[in-house]
Amino acid sequence: MSKLGQVVESVENYNKFVLDQVKRARTDQKFGRDLLGRWNDTKAKIPVTRTPTGLPLPRLALPEIDEPGEIARFIFGEGLPGQFPYLNAAYPEMYLEPIREIESFDKNGSRSRSALDTGKKLTQPEEPTRLFSGLMLAEDTNERFHYLTRHQRTHRLSTAFDGPTLYGLDSDADGVFGKIGEGGVAIDTVEDMVRLYDGFDLGSANFSASMTISGPAPMIMAMYIAAAKRRFGPKVVSRLRGTVQADIFKEVQAQNETIFPIEPSLRFLADMVEFTTREMPRWYPISISGYHIGEAGSTPVQQAAYTLSNGFAYAEMFAARGIPVDQFGPRLSFFLDCGLDAEYIALSRVSRRIWAIGMRDVFGAGARAQLFKLHTQTSGRSLIAAEFKNNLTRTATELILSYMNATNSCHSNSADEPFTTPSEEWIRLAAHGQAILLEESGIFKHTMNMLSGSPGMKAVERAVEAAILNEFREIERLGGVLAAVEERYQRSQIQNAAHRYEQQIYDGTRPIIGLNKYRDNDEDAPEVKLVRTPRAKQQLQVDRVQKFKKKNAEKAKRALDQLATVAERGDNVFPALLEAAEVCSLGQITGRLQEVVGRFRPMV
Amino acid sequence: MSSPIRILTAVPICDGHDSAINTINLEFIRHGIEVIYLGYHRSVSDIVRAGIQEDVRAIGISSYNGGHIEFFAAVVDLLRKKGADDIKVFGGGGGTITRDDATKMRRKGVDEIFFAGTSLDDMVKFVHQRYGKPRSRRPRPQSFDQELAHKLTQIEEVYGSGNRKRPTPRFSRAKRALNCGGLTPLSPRTSKVIGFTGPGGAGKTTLIDELVLRFLHRNSKGRIAILSHDPSVVGEGALLGDRATMINSQHDRVFMRSMATRGQAGGLSPATHDCLALLAQSNFDYVIIETVGTGQEAMPFQKNGIVDSTVLVMNPDYGSRLQLQKIVMLDLADIVVVNKSDLQRARTAHTEIEQRLDQNRRHQQLVDTVAKRHRDSGADRLFELISDRQ
Numbered sequence: 003m004s005k006l007g008q009v010v011e012s013v014e015n016y017n018k019f020v021l022d023q024v025k026r027a028r029t030d031q032k033f034g035r036d037l038l039g040r041w042n043d044t045k046a047k048i049p050v051t052r053t054p055t056g057l058p059l060p061r062l063a064l065p066e067i068d069e070p071g072e073i074a075r076f077i078f079g080e081g082l083p084g085q086f087p088y089l090n091a092a093y094p095e096m097y098l099e100p101i102r103e104i105e106s107f108d109k110n111g112s113r114s115r116s117a118l119d120t121g122k123k124l125t126q127p128e129e130p131t132r133l134f135s136g137l138m139l140a141e142d143t144n145e146r147f148h149y150l151t152r153h154q155r156t157h158r159l160s161t162a163f164d165g166p167t168l169y170g171l172d173s174d175a176d177g178v179f180g181k182i183g184e185g186g187v188a189i190d191t192v193e194d195m196v197r198l199y200d201g202f203d204l205g206s207a208n209f210s211a212s213m214t215i216s217g218p219a220p221m222i223m224a225m226y227i228a229a230a231k232r233r234f235g236p237k238v239v240s241r242l243r244g245t246v247q248a249d250i251f252k253e254v255q256a257q258n259e260t261i262f263p264i265e266p267s268l269r270f271l272a273d274m275v276e277f278t279t280r281e282m283p284r285w286y287p288i289s290i291s292g293y294h295i296g297e298a299g300s301t302p303v304q305q306a307a308y309t310l311s312n313g314f315a316y317a318e319m320f321a322a323r324g325i326p327v328d329q330f331g332p333r334l335s336f337f338l339d340c341g342l343d344a345e346y347i348a349l350s351r352v353s354r355r356i357w358a359i360g361m362r363d364v365f366g367a368g369a370r371a372q373l374f375k376l377h378t379q380t381s382g383r384s385l386i387a388a389e390f391k392n393n394l395t396r397t398a399t400e401l402i403l404s405y406m407n408a409t410n411s412c413h414s415n416s417a418d419e420p421f422t423t424p425s426e427e428w429i430r431l432a433a434h435g436q437a438i439l440l441e442e443s444g445i446f447k448h449t450m451n452m453l454s455g456s457p458g459m460k461a462v463e464r465a466v467e468a469a470i471l472n473e474f475r476e477i478e479r480l481g482g483v484l485a486a487v488e489e490r491y492q493r494s495q496i497q498n499a500a501h502r503y504e505q506q507i508y509d510g511t512r513p514i515i516g517l518n519k520y521r522d523n524d525e526d527a528p529e530v531k532l533v534r535t536p537r538a539k540q541q542l543q544v545d546r547v548q549k550f551k552k553k554n555a556e557k558a559k560r561a562l563d564q565l566a567t568v569a570e571r572g573d574n575v576f577p578a579l580l581e582a583a584e585v586c587s588l589g590q591i592t593g594r595l596q597e598v599v600g601r602f603r604p605m606v
Numbered sequence: 607m608s609s610p611i612r613i614l615t616a617v618p619i620c621d622g623h624d625s626a627i628n629t630i631n632l633e634f635i636r637h638g639i640e641v642i643y644l645g646y647h648r649s650v651s652d653i654v655r656a657g658i659q660e661d662v663r664a665i666g667i668s669s670y671n672g673g674h675i676e677f678f679a680a681v682v683d684l685l686r687k688k689g690a691d692d693i694k695v696f697g698g699g700g701g702t703i704t705r706d707d708a709t710k711m712r713r714k715g716v717d718e719i720f721f722a723g724t725s726l727d728d729m730v731k732f733v734h735q736r737y738g739k740p741r742s743r744r745p746r747p748q749s750f751d752q753e754l755a756h757k758l759t760q761i762e763e764v765y766g767s768g769n770r771k772r773p774t775p776r777f778s779r780a781k782r783a784l785n786c787g788g789l790t791p792l793s794p795r796t797s798k799v800i801g802f803t804g805p806g807g808a809g810k811t812t813l814i815d816e817l818v819l820r821f822l823h824r825n826s827k828g829r830i831a832i833l834s835h836d837p838s839v840v841g842e843g844a845l846l847g848d849r850a851t852m853i854n855s856q857h858d859r860v861f862m863r864s865m866a867t868r869g870q871a872g873g874l875s876p877a878t879h880d881c882l883a884l885l886a887q888s889n890f891d892y893v894i895i896e897t898v899g900t901g902q903e904a905m906p907f908q909k910n911g912i913v914d915s916t917v918l919v920m921n922p923d924y925g926s927r928l929q930l931q932k933i934v935m936l937d938l939a940d941i942v943v944v945n946k947s948d949l950q951r952a953r954t955a956h957t958e959i960e961q962r963l964d965q966n967r968r969h970q971q972l973v974d975t976v977a978k979r980h981r982d983s984g985a986d987r988l989f990e991l992i993s994d995r996q
């Protein structure tokens with residue numbers, strides 16, 4: 003049985019374990035009494051907060067149960083926020099506003115009030131808002147980054163790259179003119195990387211950079227490190243915080259930006275992970291992503307099942323490399339899509355639970371390595387061109403669902419999503435949408451578990467978990483994730499689901515307001531401001547990369563030879579990539595590595 | 607009944623948004639259209655070359671990552687430059703292609719742009735109406751490939767879609783088709799013809815593409831032709847997707863043509879024989895023909911036919927030894943390849959097949975390959991074997 007098969011078993015066993023505990027709590031009196039005691043203790047310790055209207059609310063809401071069996075079902079089956087199996091949340095407090103004034107119950111049940119401005123410092127959490135952006139050239143994106151973070155305490159940047167960069171090509175490559183700086187930022191060299199994050203303190207604890215790129219991830223990562231070293235010296239490396247997506251499986255399954263054959267792609271990924279887990283303890287070297295699977299048209303269950311199974315496959319691979327699970331486990335993070343289908347009421351909750359159980363019981367992971375740390379993005383595909391201002395409502399609804407699932411960070415799409423890289427007008431509304439939900443509204447800031455645990459949510463949880471396990475069984479039957487990928491299993495499932503989705507739109511099964519329902523008039527083309535990269539800018543980037551290559555021609559040759567030798571030998575390429583990133587362009591590195599390991603052969 | 611409409615679809619370079627085109631492909635083939643799918647991240651020259659060689663009625667492009675005005679125009683211009691402007695261009699890109707863009711694009715020669723929110727039915731209808739009528743006069747071919755492509759179309763159209771009977775005499779039929787364009791006489795037969803067959807999923811396509819890569823390296827001038835097949839039912843469409851995976855074969859020295867079987871059993875199309883005959887006489891160093899992944903009860907290539915050598919590509923997971931007994935092809939193929947020889951069962955497979963070949967006493971060769979691996983030594987060996995065979 004492969005690891006995935008074992009994961010299925012571990013979840014089934016865990017569910018049995020929960021039932022056993024329920025039974026035991028009802029039959030074994032001492033056990034039952036102990037549980038009840040603990041439960042009452044926990045409840046007593048929950049601080050009470052006051053809303054602006056003066057309503058007292060507990061900082062954590064728990065089900066109103068006092069029967070030991072039900073308590074066992076909750077404690078073991080769901081867990082308190084921040085406790086195994088983490089159904090409710092990965093951390094105890096998430097987006098709660100810092101406590102200004104709390105009331106708490108002391109042992110004998112009387113209330114006491116205390117102001118918290120004495121002694122302990124208020125530590126404000128990082129804002130969960132993280133907006134994905136990238137446009138034109140490095141300096142343009144840099145400007146956008148400064149615009150987006152101007153009101154934020156913490157600077158969490160999320161970088162979108164343009165097509166040529168995503169495919170590991172230089173801006174002067176054949177046939178790519180026209181695509182430079184479109185849909186993301188054009189990055190060819192370390193010099194661009196320096197410009198991209200100019201003005202941000204890369205080594206600061208309040209800064210983190212996320213880079214959404216997978217095929218060329220090891221090269222881009224090397225360029226990021228090189229840029230940081232140029233600006234802050236070599237010591238900065240161990241302090242760098244951020245994420246690089248680097249998810250090869252989902253590229254092959256859904257996003258289509260793989261540049262080397264699967265096996266060497268995975269090998270270079272593991273090389274990078276080996277390096278960062280050792281040298282960069284605050285870096286997340288992979289973001290295991292279902293977003294692109296969902297956006298390519300999969301069902302929510304497929305999205306979660308493929309993402310989790312990909313995650314377990316990576317865990318297996320890193321473990322086989324000899325990296326201890328408690329070293330790489332805490333450095334894994336996840337990225338899911340949130341759309342409007344009913345599954346999204348609990349999709350991430352269930353995913354968090356399955357991940358924790360599998361990591362603990364199959365991989366022997368400790369607590370920190372069990373956490374499914376999640377970034378969510380609202381669905382881009384649910385946003386449509388017809389009457390596009392409705393997209394604001396769609397995104398708002400998805401935001402509520404995302405935060406109901408206790409996501410750790412979130413991107414909200416702009417309403418102009420169907421047309422263009424968002425312009426400032428719409429991106430501002432998208433950011434404000436999150437602020438309104440988290441800061442203005444009282445839904446998420448006073449109480450953890452505010453919306454968890456409704457009967458409907460539980461029904462969705464059960465149905466979704468069962469369906470995910472079924473998907474795991476199918477993948478296991480095909481010989482595991484890699485074998486299934488090579489057979490195009492996930493791809494064909496996603497494509498069929500996507501086809502059905504589109505058919506349902508046009509046969510009316512899926513109401514899309516303003517498109518197939520309540521459509522009043524065939525509106526003229528909406529007025530949206532397009533963000534496009536002028537030709538002159540594109541040419542500037544071409545000139546830059548050519549100048550760089552000319553300037554470094556000699557050194558580049560040596561670095562590339564060295565890289566090829568290491569790759570040929572099968573050693574860890576990352577140190578050689580770090581050298582190469584100083585003097586070579588992205589395209590030069592891609593080209594040279596492709597000579598050694600070949601090019602990716604796309605799947606239909 | 608006339609032949610199905612043939613359309614090429616693709617996604618531009620540096621763009622991997624293939625969800626829309628995958629859905630549209632599926633919808634087209636359900637409505638009787640044959641779709642040659644070139645895949646995503648494809649350059650203008652790859653698209654135009656494929657369009658000309660496949661001699662499609664039109665090229666559908668799905669573009670999302672920007673630069674569409676330039677890209678579509680470049681495709682139209684290159685088609686025009688190659689004298690192939692009877693191949694039309696249409697496409698879409700959701701909301702990224704605005705109405706203003708579309709107007710500009712139409713002015714530059716694009717037939718139609720489909721906006722976000724267009725129903726799948728409307729697109730199918732458009733293709734049937736716009737590209738469904740027989741082509742009137744073809745322009746004079748301006749290149750060897752174009753001429754060849756036109757001739758192949760004529761042959762396929764002579765057979766139509768429902769014609770399952772073998773027309774007699776076979777050659778005269780093809781010749782008639784060939785002569786109706788007033789074309790240059792055929793050159794004497796020069797090519798080596800190699801037939802590839804084997805079950806679906808054995809990796810034939812990948813293996814052929816690896817051989818093509820080796821050929822292009824070895825030989826700086828020579829040319830190769832590939833005739834590849836995908837299954838289809840009479841009167842229905844087909845997805846012809848080999849080009850998308852055959853990255854090395856998208857090359858000016860490779861002439862590739864994808865055919866649907868149009869209801870014929872056995873892994874080839876009713877028109878295959880004549881098309882192959884034509885290719886074999888067209889001065890290629892090699893002509894490679896690949897059957898659909900079929901059962902292996904019978905040999906798809908005739909004995910003493912046009913095919914010089916036959917290669918059977920097997921998957922080590924064929925099941926038990928008993929299953930092996932049923933594979934008649936094992937007695938007839940000149941070369942047997944066990945691909946995916948990195949799989950656990952490959953050694954057993956090798957031994958079992960070797961025993962069977964020994965019994966045959968026909969000097970058949972057995973090669974183990976891992977086609978997906980770059981510079982695989984097994985594929986090198988297969989290439990040498992094929993090059994050495996007379």
Ligand code: B12
Nearest residue numbers: 162185186382419422622623624625666668698700722724
């Ligand atoms: C799905 C999606 C993805 C998925 C793609 C999955 C896949 N395998 O296809 C994922 C998440 C992977 C993705 C990634 C990226 N995406 Co994207 N994506 C989208 C999204 C949300 C929907 C596109 C879609 O498939 N719609 C479904 C189809 C069926 O409907 P439709 O688009 O309305 O098309 C209709 C017609 O136009 C017509 N049609 C379309 N093509 C064709 C072709 C022919 C021949 C015909 C007849 C008709 C036709 O058919 C449809 C039905 O009516 C759009 C935004 C949006 N809401 O439209 C962004 C969008 C296209 N993406 C964008 C970007 C920038 C990217 C990235 C570059 C982001 C990055 N920097 O990393 C990457 C690059 C991916 C890559 N490999 O190239 C931008 C493009 C911006 C621009 N051009 O200015 C958009 C507009 C979002 C945005 N506003 O930023 N994306």
